[in-house]
Structures are given as C-alpha cells and as structure tokens.
Amino acid sequence: MNKTISLRESIRLTLLNQHPKPVIALHEFHEYIYTLYREKTFDDVPLGKIKTAEPEARILNEALGEMLQQGILLPAIDGYVWQISNRDTPTAQQQVCDLTPYSHLSYLSAMEWHGLTDRIPHVLHVTQAPLATARKLHQTELNTRLPGVKNVTPLLPRGFTPYGNIDGKTLIQHTKIRYRPRTELHGSGGIRVTNLxxxxxxxxxxxxxxxxxxxxxxxxxxxxxxxxxxxxxxxxxxxxxxxxxxxxxxxxxxxxxxxxxxxxxxxxxxxxxxxxxxxxxxxxxxxxxxxxxxxxx
Known part of the structure; x- marks a missing residue:
C-alpha cells in the first residue's frame, strides 16, 4: 500500500518544523495550505484525498481550528497572529511585524531596537503601507510563488485596527503613501526596522x-x-x-x-x-x- 500523509499532519509538521518565525499570520497560514494543495506532496510523500487545485474556505477554517485545538497554535493577536507552540514566546515587536509584511518598527521603537534609548517604551511605533498598496504588492509576490491562483483573497494581508495592548504595549500605526518595503533582519524572528x-x-x-x-x-x-x-x-x-x-x-x-x-x-x-x-x-x-x-x- 502506497504511503500517504494527511493534510492536517502536513500542516502540523510545516508549522512545527519549517515555519521560520515564532508567530504566523492568517495569510501566511493560508499560503502553506494553498502550497500543499498545489504540490499535493509533503516531503515527497503524497497527500491523501487532495483533488482540487485550491482549498475551499471551509478547509481553511477547519485547518485553523484543528491547529488551535491540538495546541499547535496559540493566540497572540487574537484572530490575526498566532504563536507556534514549540517556539519561544514572541515579543510584541515580532507580533506586530507579522500583521503585514509591508510594515516595520520606526521612531522610538527603532531607537529601542538599535540601542539608542535607555527608555522602556510603552508604545510600539509601526510604519506601514496603506492596505490597498500592501495587498497589491503582496499579490505581485504571490504571482511568483503561486502563479495562477484563482481565489487570492485568503492569501492577502488584512487590515488591523488596534483594539488593546499587545504584550503590554500600545500600538501606534503610521501609514505612509510612499512606503518602501523593508527586509526582515536575519535571525530576528521576523523583525523589520528602519536602519540606523x-x-x-x-x-x-x-x-x-x-x-x-x-x-x-x-x-x-x-x-x-x-x-x-x-x-x-x-x-x-x-x-x-x-x-x-x-x-x-x-x-x-x-x-x-x-x-x-x-x-x-x-x-x-x-x-x-x-x-x-x-x-x-x-x-x-x-x-x-x-x-x-x-x-x-
């Protein structure tokens, strides 16, 4: 009998063993599932019962629920960002940088990151692209990674309005029309920040x-x-x-x-x-x- 692996198990192993950060946003979680549907294999083992090219919304929702139920994912920014259970507790900076890939720490938060201030800020300053711009930029990247996707909406960053403190810090968002994307710092767990x-x-x-x-x-x-x-x-x-x-x-x-x-x-x-x-x-x-x-x- 040919060996296969279930979608749920492949998602679990992807999160625990392959995701490079301590946190994961919803659009990132969905992209893993889209990729599995497209490749129909995990570590060269065929996925069982995957026939369609893209997952339905029901599959995406059920997969998230299963990872939460198993304790693989833990709440970070509820409904937007989750912690991977086998990683160190994420910082507030890592959590907010994961909301959208088109954002970065700035102002006093950048000063703190670069060691320029001895203050312990109770706010997080994040500069970001407008949501429409972020989605357009991300869709361009997706066209390279997952060309020909029909329903791209689950793969796009979502808008976020702060509704409470994040790890004890108040998030202040600065939206810039002319936003220049920043790369994640190596080994930082997903941090992007203005340079010195x-x-x-x-x-x-x-x-x-x-x-x-x-x-x-x-x-x-x-x-x-x-x-x-x-x-x-x-x-x-x-x-x-x-x-x-x-x-x-x-x-x-x-x-x-x-x-x-x-x-x-x-x-x-x-x-x-x-x-x-x-x-x-x-x-x-x-x-x-x-x-x-x-x-x-």
Whole structure:
C-alpha cells in the first residue's frame, strides 16, 4: 500500500518544523495550505484525498481550528497572529511585524531596537503601507510563488485596527503613501526596522514620536559621534534641504562634530523663509546664522 500523509499532519509538521518565525499570520497560514494543495506532496510523500487545485474556505477554517485545538497554535493577536507552540514566546515587536509584511518598527521603537534609548517604551511605533498598496504588492509576490491562483483573497494581508495592548504595549500605526518595503533582519524572528541612519533622520523629522526633542538632543549628544559616518551618508542620500540644515546644526553646533559632507551642506543652505529646528513647535526669533533655522526647541 502506497504511503500517504494527511493534510492536517502536513500542516502540523510545516508549522512545527519549517515555519521560520515564532508567530504566523492568517495569510501566511493560508499560503502553506494553498502550497500543499498545489504540490499535493509533503516531503515527497503524497497527500491523501487532495483533488482540487485550491482549498475551499471551509478547509481553511477547519485547518485553523484543528491547529488551535491540538495546541499547535496559540493566540497572540487574537484572530490575526498566532504563536507556534514549540517556539519561544514572541515579543510584541515580532507580533506586530507579522500583521503585514509591508510594515516595520520606526521612531522610538527603532531607537529601542538599535540601542539608542535607555527608555522602556510603552508604545510600539509601526510604519506601514496603506492596505490597498500592501495587498497589491503582496499579490505581485504571490504571482511568483503561486502563479495562477484563482481565489487570492485568503492569501492577502488584512487590515488591523488596534483594539488593546499587545504584550503590554500600545500600538501606534503610521501609514505612509510612499512606503518602501523593508527586509526582515536575519535571525530576528521576523523583525523589520528602519536602519540606523534613517532612525537618526526620523528623530529630527518627527521628534514627538521619538520621546520628544529634549530626548532626541540627548541621544545626539551621546551617540552621534560613534555613528557619524552612517548619519551623514543617510542624510546626504535621503534628506531634503531642511533635513540637512537640522542635521548639520545638531552635529556641528550641538555635538561639536565635523565632516566634509556637513561643510558641503553648509555651502548650499537655503537662506530666508521660516524654517524651524522643530517642525511642530512655534517659530522663535532665535536663529542659527550658519544653518538659517529658527532654534525653537
């Protein structure tokens, strides 16, 4: 008699032995089942009783229920993300990054990840693509992994509105129209985060999301010197004129640092206007003559 394996057992083994993260989102769970239906084998063993090309909604729901009943999956973000039972307890950061692949930790949460703050944040800042954009991007990826799928809806990320704390932290979502996808950090369990240079740039763009300007100034004073090359390189590549003025002021006049790229920014600084060091604060008649910005901190 030819050996076969059941769909339920193949799902169980996939989750326990092959899934690379401590958590799994619903769209990821569904993709495993779609893949099994398409390949009709698991580890070269044929799947029993699989005749159709794609699973029905009933099969997807029953499979999830079975994994929960067996204790293979445990609730994390109820109805959206589950913990794999044989993994370490997932962090709040791992859970929120799994809601959609088109999101990443940012602002104070990125500062915490990079070790730039000694604060213990009670909020999680996550920057994400609009849902329609996320679904469009994900469908493009699915066209490569699972070409020709007829019912793609179960495989797409879903919208999420925070309804309570996640591991004791409040989730704050920042939706960006022009979202640039980030890759997961190796060995992080699914974490995506702004890189170090972007994090310093974001501190000056949105200090209110980074613990307030006083905290941002403290971080620059304490840590900018050791990270000067990456800060300057990032701002030179991605920063606007006001970004360069703010960063140049902080690095040169506050931190006492010098760099040839900062000198280049100084030579091209925009004169006039009502540019401010802290965008959300009122304008003040106190200026940096070199950087032509109101010192309104």
């Amino acid at each position: 240079g972007e994090t310093f740039l974001d501190m000056l763009r949105e200090p209110d999301h980074c613990g307030g300007f006083a905290h941002v100034e403290d971080v620059f004073r304490e840590r900018a010197a050791e990270h000067l090359p990456v800060i300057v390189r990032t701002v030179e590549k991605e920063g606007t004129g006001i970004d360069k003025a703010r960063t140049g002021y902080m690095l040169e006049e506050v931190c006492g640092l010098s760099h040839r790229t900062i000198d280049k920014w100084k030579a091209t600084v925009q004169r006039g206007g009502s540019r401010k060091l802290v965008s959300s604060n009122p304008y003040k008649n106190v200026f940096s003559e070199v950087w032509c910005i109101s010192l309104n901190n």
